[in-house]
Amino acid sequence: MLIERTLEASADPLPARALDFIAAGRSRFKSIDCFDFVPSDYDMAWRCLNALPRGRFCEWGSGFGIVTGLAEMLGFESYGIEVDPPLADASRALLQEFGLRASIETGDYLQSTLRADVYFVYCWPGKLAATEEHFEAIAPISSTLLICWGQSDIRCKVRKQA
Numbered sequence: 001m002l003i004e005r006t007l008e009a010s011a012d013p014l015p016a017r018a019l020d021f022i023a024a025g026r027s028r029f030k031s032i033d034c035f036d037f038v039p040s041d042y043d044m045a046w047r048c049l050n051a052l053p054r055g056r057f058c059e060w061g062s063g064f065g066i067v068t069g070l071a072e073m074l075g076f077e078s079y080g081i082e083v084d085p086p087l088a089d090a091s092r093a094l095l096q097e098f099g100l101r102a103s104i105e106t107g108d109y110l111q112s113t114l115r116a117d118v119y120f121v122y123c124w125p126g127k128l129a130a131t132e133e134h135f136e137a138i139a140p141i142s143s144t145l146l147i148c149w150g151q152s153d154i155r156c157k158v159r160k161q162a
């Protein structure tokens with residue numbers, strides 16, 4: 001069962017390293033031709049993640065790996081899953097350039113069974129129900145799903161025992 005929870009985003013500003021990482025990622029956006037890549041609001045993602053207890057993090061549809069890298073900078077053990085091979089390769093290069101160890105898998109997150117404490121996804125509206133169903137099927141009890149309903153509209157859902 002999923003319960004929507006209000007999440008008070010942190011007011012802490014992003015450190016210079018995080019801002020540099022975001023800028024480096026954004027500078028690569030035009031280098032990959034991927035029709036369905038939509039960037040997240042990285043400042044908002046940082047503030048939401050910073051408000052959560054640290055643990056294992058997985059970004060579903062990780063794109064350039066920016067949210068995955070930010071999560072690692074915040075102290076999460078970070079993983080990303082990206083279906084587009086060139087995007088996955090670009091994210092690995094960006095993470096490596098900044099000395100980050102987050103792992104990026106190439107594949108469909110709806111097929112993944114990777115277990116985490118926190119999941120982050122910015123899915124297409126037509127995949128929202130399937131994404132929530134998949135989260136309920138594989139996520140541990142009490143894990144959190146941060147799901148973007150728009151660039152700056154990040155909602156928090158928690159898996160509870162039925």
